[in-house]
Amino acid sequence: MCKVCGFADHSKSEGFCTHCHIPHADLKTEQAMMYDESDKAREEFFKTNSTQWFELARLKYFDPVRMMIIDPMHNILLGIVRTQWFDSWIKTNTLRKRTKTLGVPRELDQIHTYLDAFEMPPWEARLPEQVGYPAGGSLTSDEWKGLALVFCPIIIPLIWEEWSPKNQEQNKKDLQNWDKREKARLNQIAKGKGTKKDAEPSAKPVERMHPDDAKNFLHLTAALKLILGRSIHNDNVKPNHHYLTHIFDQLHDYGPVYGFWTFLFKRLNKVLKSYTTNNHGNGKIEVTFFHAFMRDISLRTLVCCTRIHPSN
Structure with a gap:
């Protein structure tokens, strides 16, 4: 753009x-x-x-x-959905990985357990087994779509139901400990025995898993289903969230999103990346792509004609 x-x-x-x-x-x-x-x-x-x-x-x-069209695939799937999963849950440790020392499974591992038994519809992309971990890699647009509209609406409420009470209990203990430390700090200052470390209070503990997060996510997925996602938590608001407010004008101008989103271009990019370029440069790589692409087309045409006219 x-x-x-x-x-x-x-x-x-x-x-x-x-x-x-x-x-x-x-x-x-x-x-x-x-x-x-x-x-x-x-x-x-x-x-x-x-x-x-x-x-x-x-x-x-x-x-x-x-x-100038705002592509719904990039805006919603690679933008808003990715921000919710990665920025709001993974990076903030809302959905934690297993412990480093003993390898005790936690929220993200529980999601993987559900994923092993989860049967995705055949028209939706299958999610990587280690989604959320570096080994899971980057998700494609189809995988983000399946995660947001099929998998997470079922699994996220179960995760919050199981882990949120434990988080609230731990947060209550952390707040009590923080109150004790804060009172001790203020007493030290009042007695004139405060140090430089006592000048500023320590960070107050906050809830790692907000009790309403699962419910809000269901609201988000329902809104995305209808392309009406206007109300979003502002901690992770990015330009993609604002771009979404203009999608409705584009629907009026160009019709359903299936007519102008860029899934086809993503698919063609994936095909081109699979070709061997032999480190060509200076314009040769484009010719290599073209030759390989035309060779695939000729091969598919030959196979198709053989099926239709096997005698010839």
Whole structure:
């Protein structure tokens, strides 16, 4: 989007969204989840911050704000769903890995146990056995879709039902210990015996597993099912969450998402990556891709014709 139409990238403080003028500083506010398309605000923005020149602007009918599509696959599956799983649960240790010393299984391992017995529908991608661990690798768009809309809506409530009470009990003990340490610190300061370490209080323990997280995730998956995910916890809000508010205009302009999301391109990229390039460069790699691709097409055509006309 940035290279073709001259828009700013995600890191810019202004103009990171291709459809409206919200500044990056307001990304985690309620305003970011509300879509206001007032002509006056748009005119004021373009007077102050115009986009860079690009060749497609020569076309009188081309409207870059409306015709630059936000791909739902990248926005929802590789954006929002990945953020919820990886940034909100894995990186924060909400779903913990097994212990390093004794290898005691915890939440993530419990998910793997469920995954072993879980039968995914044949039209959904099968998740890696070690999903969440480095050995599980990066998930594809199909795998993120299966995780968000099939697997997790069933498994996540079970995980929270089993592990959340233990977490709340541990958090209660941590808070009691923190209160004791804080009282001791304040007493030391009151007696004039405080040290530099006593100048600032230690971090107050917070709940690792929020009691409502499973329920909120079900709300999210239901919203994603209908492409209505507007209300999201602001701790991990990224540009993809805001882009989702503009998907509805695209549905009105271009029809169902199946007509314009980029699953086909992802599939072709995977096919091209499987070809051996022999470290070609300087334009030769494109020719290698083309030859290998055409060879596959010819082979498939030959096999198909042999099945249809075996006598020939």
